[in-house]
Amino acid sequence: MSSKDQLAVKNLHVGFQNKKSFTKIIDGINFSVKKGETLCIVGESGCGKSLTSLSIMGLLPKTGKVSEGEILFDGQDLTGLNEKQMSKIRGNEISMIFQEPMTSLNPVHKIGWQISESIVLHQKLSKKQAEEKAIDMLKLVGIPSPDKRIHQYPHELSGGMRQRVMIAMALSCNPKLLIADEPTTALDVTIQAQILELMNKLKTELHMSIIMITHDLGVVSEIADKVLVMYAGKVVEYSDVKTLFANPQHPYTQGLIESIPKLNEEQDELPIIKGSVPSPDEMPKGCRFSTRCPYATNACFNEVPPMISGEAGHQVHCWKYTECWEIVEKEGLIDAGMRETAAASQLIGS
Amino acid sequence: MVSFILRRLGLMVVILFIVSVIIFSLVNVLPGDPALLKLGQEASPEAVEKLRIEMGLNDPLYVQYFNWISNVIQGDLGRSYIDNTAVTEILKQKIPVTLQLTVISFFVAILIALPAGIISASRKGTLWDYSSTLFALSGVSIPPFFLGILLIFIFSIGLGWFPPSGYTPFWQDPMRSLMLMILPAITVGIRLSAELTRMLRSSLLEVLQSEYIRTGYAKGLREKGVIFKHALRNAMIPVITVSGLQVGSFLGGAVITETIFAVPGLGQLVVNSILTRDFPVVQGAVMFMAFAVVFINFTVDMLYSVLDPRIKLSGGAK
Structure with missing residues (x-):
């Protein structure tokens, strides 16, 4: 692992343990993300890309298990941490946003409260200070009149606005790494572009690394520095984004790129x-x-x-x-x- | 909000009117003549007939109903056929008893159900979960007369911790009043607590699958924080619904429990009044019960909107 690596995943094996057997889903994948870099993990449904991100967060479902390998974050192996140590990293140094902004926010709490919650938790600020920070965060992600919005409930906002709130929440403690699991899939195309632009802007402003999970090569071309193509729990191709689009090597990657509709042909x-x-x-x-x-x-x-x-x-x-x-x-x-x-x-x- | 309240109040009046018609008709088709019961089996037919005219029992039913309901609207529920006391006076004595039993029973139920439901949902599939499921199952299946007698046997006769039966008004001797209420309250409350435990467990389990719960963990919250800050409030709606229905029925009096523990509440009053054909008392008591149920439903609806801001109380269609 080079010193500039924010995250290095080495020979990671993840699977599900039931009473009798262990079903391996992710089979020995390797990749790294440098500071300030965006890595896109691409692959079709069920290839293990979401499971990879949940392994990094330590949020695997109860039967899920990392059976082998290392996840080095700032040089520290996350797979060896207990729940208490991990909860100090989550939402603080590594944050995550999810696919469904409609259901990822708690419907019964005001959004200001939901953003302040992690600020109070990790930065030990008072409620009042945290609320001010929440307003700043909402301003940062481009939500108009944030001082009024913090008193609103999630159902009073549109999908794009909610995803902005999710981003504000994820970034509120200045994480070093943001994991975004298909953050634009559930949004309108115009809103998608806005959210991607916002993420690109914030990445530069806040000097963080991003791991973006997606199946949309359009998103990859917008945002990625490096791309990891996964198929059935294994890496098939790993490259920087320009090389990948100009010169895809693996038949699977070629197939993915060919299946993008082209208007000029x-x-x-x-x-x-x-x-x-x-x-x-x-x-x-x-x-x-x-x-x-x-x-x-x-x-x-x-x-x-x-x-x-x-x-x-x-x-x-x-x-x-x-x-x-x-x-x-x-x-x-x-x-x-x-x-x-x-x-x-x-x-x-x- | 205001239009919601007004609409519900209007609805309340309609419901109470319908209940009054039904209860009046039902009471009057009961076999047995109140005049005869009042005078005794040996009374002469002439005397009975004279009394029937005096009591207005020979008027057509709709006239009797109209006389009764116009008094009820003015706050006069009539007088008992038996001892001529005002029905409102009788209710004033009985309602606090039932109210006290209801409140303590509900408290007992919540005290058991909240921790049991939370533990069994968060420790699903463990010994904790199985014990609480077992408890819930037994709580629902044990009939109150058996549980009541069992409790008296263990805690009054065996251990001597509580007096076995009787009632003392709270303001006369609060301590003794509470001691007397605990066993009946457990008898009534256990059943509710069992239902609430099951309800809370399944509702929590469903909520814990939600994506905002995962967001909570992703924020760095531990399990306790996630359950108390994010899951519980979302899981409470079905629990409140069941509580509302049950508390409504408690206010109707827990006849069996009241009988076992000699608690002079509404349930006993209604049963006794039906047996003695004391129609004004039956009608008055049932009207109160109907009012209580309607009122609690109204409160539950208000609570929904407090718990879940997505539920808007509006005057129009939902």
Whole structure:
């Protein structure tokens, strides 16, 4: 972990424990977020992106468990902290905003009270001071006449306004890291753009890092510095945003980008990625995308692909970019020697 | 708000009017002649007939009803057929007794239900949860006559902590009055507490799934803070509803409990008056009960809007 990393997730495994068995959902993912950087985690529903964010917050459901790996925040491993230590970090150094602004605010409390609550909790300010801070925060996120708004209830605000309130609440203790789990999905397109712009502005003003969970590549292009593409609990591609859009390598990433509707080309039918994500208990042994991949060979089904690194930290997990791909494609078999060559392969053209 | 209150008051008058018609008709179709009961079985038919005319019992029913209701509106509930005391006087003696029993029972119920409901919801699936479910189940299934006798047996006869039965007005001897009320209040309150525990548990469990609860944790609140500051108030609405209905029925008198503990409350009064065909007393007491139920429902509706600002009290359609 470099000293500039705000958060580094190393070999993280997360799953659900029931009485008999442990179902692994996230299988050994790695990424890091530098100070002041925005990382987008992209993937379709059920790929484990929300679970990743909840693991960082320590807010996994009761049966959820981090079974292996480290989550280093400012160099401190969060997986080893107890509930009390974790509650001092939550809402203070790491904050989170959620997808549904309609239901994420408590309907029976005034919004001023809800924002002040975490300020009083973490910064030990008096109620009066916290209320003033709440007004400042509302001003910061662009809510008009904040001194009146603090006396309103969530149902009296629109969806976009509520998400602004959520952001104000999340930022009220100057967190170092903001995790946003699809914060614009439930909003109108025009409001989406406003919220993204606001987040970009605040990131620079407050020098914080952002992890944005999304399935919307439009959002990614607006806000990301780096992108982590996840598929079925594994990282398939990790890159900075320009490289990813200019030169997507993994067949899954390519599929995602191709399936964005384009106005300047005439398309009869929008390309889709055929099939659906396999369920955790029927994961293919090899590459998890192999069941839907147009290039898949026998080897892909049976051998986990190595990580291939390219320029500027571009990483792809795919057999297609290994030096022995030609042989793999022809023979459909892999021996020990080929595994070694594969692992040493460099990604060309990124 | 004002229009809501006015509308509810209007509705209250209509409901009370309908209740008065029903209770008057029902009481008057009861077999048994009050005049005969008053004079005794040996009275001559002429004397009974004379008394019937005096009491107005031979007038057509609608005339009798009109005479009665016009007095009721003026605050005169009539006089008991039995001893000629004013019904209002009788009610003035009985209502405080029932009120005291109701308040203490409700207090007992809340005292048990709040902690039991919270613990079993927040510790779902543990021994705590199972014990409180067991308690709730037993509380609902034990009939009051059995529980009452059991309590007297254990706490009065066995341990001698409380007097077994009787009643002393609160202002005469507060301590003794409370001591006498505790066992009946537990008998009545346990049942309500069991219902409220179940209600609070399921309502809390549902609320704890909400996204704003997750927001609470994400803010850095611990479990206690989340439950007390965010979950409880949202979970209270069904609890208040059940409390309102139950307290309304308590005010109608807990006949069995009152009988076991010799508490001279409304329940006993109504039963005795029905047996002696003391129509004015029955009618007066039932009118009071109807009023109490309507009034409590009104209070519950007001409480909803205090608990949940999304519920607006408006005069128009909801």
